[in-house]
Amino acid sequence: MSKDNSVVMVGLGYIGLPTAALMASRGLQVTGVDIQQSVVDTINKGKIHIVEPDLSGLVHHVVSQGTLVANTQPVSAGTYLIAVPTPFKGEHQPDIRYVESATRSVIPHLKPGDLFIIESTSPVGTTEKMQALIEGERPELKDELYIAYCPERVLPGNVIYELEHNDRVIGGVNATSTAKALEFYARFVKGELHATNAKTAEMCKLVENSYRDVNIAFANELSLICDEAGINPWELIALANKHPRVNILQPGTGVGGHCIAVDPWFIVSDFPQQANIIRQAREINNYKTLWVIEKIKNEALQFEQKHGRVPVVAALGLAFKPNIDDLRESPALEVARALKSEGMNLLVVEPHVPSHAEFELRELEDVRENADILVVLVAHNAFRQYNWPAQEDKRVLDFCGAIKPN
Numbered sequence: 001m002s003k004d005n006s007v008v009m010v011g012l013g014y015i016g017l018p019t020a021a022l023m024a025s026r027g028l029q030v031t032g033v034d035i036q037q038s039v040v041d042t043i044n045k046g047k048i049h050i051v052e053p054d055l056s057g058l059v060h061h062v063v064s065q066g067t068l069v070a071n072t073q074p075v076s077a078g079t080y081l082i083a084v085p086t087p088f089k090g091e092h093q094p095d096i097r098y099v100e101s102a103t104r105s106v107i108p109h110l111k112p113g114d115l116f117i118i119e120s121t122s123p124v125g126t127t128e129k130m131q132a133l134i135e136g137e138r139p140e141l142k143d144e145l146y147i148a149y150c151p152e153r154v155l156p157g158n159v160i161y162e163l164e165h166n167d168r169v170i171g172g173v174n175a176t177s178t179a180k181a182l183e184f185y186a187r188f189v190k191g192e193l194h195a196t197n198a199k200t201a202e203m204c205k206l207v208e209n210s211y212r213d214v215n216i217a218f219a220n221e222l223s224l225i226c227d228e229a230g231i232n233p234w235e236l237i238a239l240a241n242k243h244p245r246v247n248i249l250q251p252g253t254g255v256g257g258h259c260i261a262v263d264p265w266f267i268v269s270d271f272p273q274q275a276n277i278i279r280q281a282r283e284i285n286n287y288k289t290l291w292v293i294e295k296i297k298n299e300a301l302q303f304e305q306k307h308g309r310v311p312v313v314a315a316l317g318l319a320f321k322p323n324i325d326d327l328r329e330s331p332a333l334e335v336a337r338a339l340k341s342e343g344m345n346l347l348v349v350e351p352h353v354p355s356h357a358e359f360e361l362r363e364l365e366d367v368r369e370n371a372d373i374l375v376v377l378v379a380h381n382a383f384r385q386y387n388w389p390a391q392e393d394k395r396v397l398d399f400c401g402a403i404k405p406n
Contacts, residue, residue, distance in 0.1 A: 005029050006077035008109075010102040012039055012070065014258075014326065015119065015152050016083035017048065018055055018159045024062035026188040031077065032070045033105070043070040051325035051352065054160045073105070079115040079184055080106045082130075083152075085258065086121050092265040094123045103130045107137050112144035115180050119150055121205055121259065123266045127198040131173050148172040148181035149198045151205035156257070156324045167191040171201030209263035210278050215249050216260070217281035220288040223251035234401040252400045253377045254289035254331025256320025261285070261329040289331040292399050293338045296375055299397060300344060303372055310345055314371035316364070317378025318350040325352040332377035347371055351382045368394075376402045 005028050009020040012034040024030040034040055042049045046060040062068040074080070082102045089095035099120050110116065116134070118127050127149040135142045150170045154162040168189055172178030178195050185193055196204070219237065226233035237248045255261045264282050268275045296313065303311040320330035327333050336359065339346050347367040348359040355361060364386060368374065373395045376383055379402035388396075388403050396403065 004078050007031070007079045007081065008033060008074045008077040008106065009081045009083060010074060010105065011082065011084035011120070012043060013083070013085070014050055014052070014156065014159070015154070016081075017043070017050065017059070018052060018154075018163055019081070019083060019119070019152070020068055021055065021058045021062050022160065022163050023188050024068035025058060028067065028187065030062075030068045031075050032068060033072065033074050034070065035072060037072060040070040040072055043068070052159050053157060058160060074109055076109045076111070077114075079117070080110070081117045081119055082106075083119045086123075086262075086266075088262070088265070093269050094266045096122060096126055096129070099126060099130065100133065103133055104137075107134055110134065110138060110141055110145060112141065113146075115146040115148070115177075115184055117148050117150055117181055117184070119152055121151060121263055121266070122149070122202055123270055124199050124202045124206070126202060127171075128173060146172065146177040146180035147198075148177045149201045150181060150185065151201065153205070153208060156321065156326055164189060165191050167194060169194045169196060169201045169204045171196040171198040173198050203267075206263045206267050209260045210267055210281075213255060213260045213264050213285060214277060214281040216252075216255055217284040219249040219251040220254070221284050222248070224288070224291060250379075250401060251288070252331075252379070253292050253335060255285040256328065256330040256332070257326065258328045261320075289334055292331075292377075293335055295399075296335070296339060296373070296397060297342065299373055299395060303395070307372075311372035312345045312347060312370055313339060313373045313375060314347040314349065314362075314367035315339060316349045316367075316374065316376045316383055317380055318348065318356065318359070319352055319378055319380075322379045323352065323381055327353070335375075335377055351380060373397065376400060378402075 007023055007028050007030045009016050009030060010033045012032045020030045020032040039049050046063040048056050048059050082099055084098040084102045087095050099122060131147050148170060150168055153166055168185055168191060170178060170181045170185060170193055172181055182193050182195055223233040226236060233251055240246050240248055264278045268279045300311050300313060315336045318327055318330060318333045318336060320326055320328060336348055347362050349364050349367055350361055376398040379400040383402045
């Protein structure tokens with residue numbers, strides 16, 4: 001296999017594994033790297049450790065044909081991609097230690113002419129910091145590598161299609177690096193490739209998710225106002241959206257996932273004096289989750305006062321958004337944990353997760369029969385499509401407009 005066809009993908013999570021599999025299906029020889037031996041073993045059996053439509057068959061295919069191999073350590077290749085998490089440290093401060101650790105892991109393998117790309121969501125300037133790290137450890141590689149940043153912009157549940165068809169923003173530390181990275185992504189991406197510099201590409205990823213967060217915050221704040229005014233927020237939004245230039249999003253339990261709930265803080269951290277709307281949107285969306293918890297607690301207290309017993313509360317949904325198994329930064333999970341910590345008699349339904357360490361997962365039909373208060377936290381299709389019979393003895397709190405009891 002020629003050098004130009006060899007790729008190392010460091011990080012085999014929700015982005016790294018689908019990207020590695022897609023590249024492997026397009027004629028590239030990919031070594032996927034993950035620090036968890038169980039993940040490596042699962043992939044090398046042609047199986048997957050995450051839930052994503054179409055991914056299982058694709059991984060099985062590329063592993064069977066030998067174009068994707070998983071390992072716990074990088075190997076020599078022509079292109080290296082970094083797709084590891086960027087968590088917080090302290091109070092909403094971005095932590096790039098995983099990116100740094102992944103970069104250090106490939107430094108011994110780098111050669112003149114290699115392409116190094118960061119896909120991990122990162123604070124502005126991270127790519128240049130990794131360039132300095134590489135050149136500090138391997139000074140002979142200064143001006144001998146192509147280094148770039150290219151963020152993903154995909155929707156969980158449709159990742160394979162969007163990785164291939166969505167436009168990509170690609171920014172190098174210099175013009176030649178940008179050109180080299182564009183050439184690489186053109187091998188497996190059908191969407192348009194937009195050239196820029198590394199800092200702009202890094203900021204572009206953060207801005208995209210911050211924009212979405214601000215728009216969700218408007219909807220969530222509107223739902224708080226509607227609750228106070230005694231107005232159905234979903235009816236109101238549907239009517240307002242009849243305006244040809246109005247497109248209000250749907251309110252929910254909060255905002256989750258490892259993008260929209262996280263990325264805006266990267267901007268706020270670096271630009272605290274300027275990022276006022278972005279900060280306030282994050283605070284509104286975080287507050288919405290706390291508001292949901294208080295609404296449920298108040299409903300449970302009213303039930304207890306009326307009936308003389310503690311109610312059985314059913315929490316419907318744990319994922320951070322509809323129809324996926326991803327629980328990262330999930331406001332629904334935060335609500336369930338808060339209710340459990342309050343000592344509530346809690347039943348939990350999550351149709352997209354087979355089991356959970358903290359909760360015994362129940363069937364929807366079971367909790368509907370046994371719960372006094374039904375709390376819809378995630379608008380899964382399983383909840384939307386369920387035939388909810390009229391039951392005057394049950395209270396339904398729908399925080400995402402998912403069900404309409406008869």
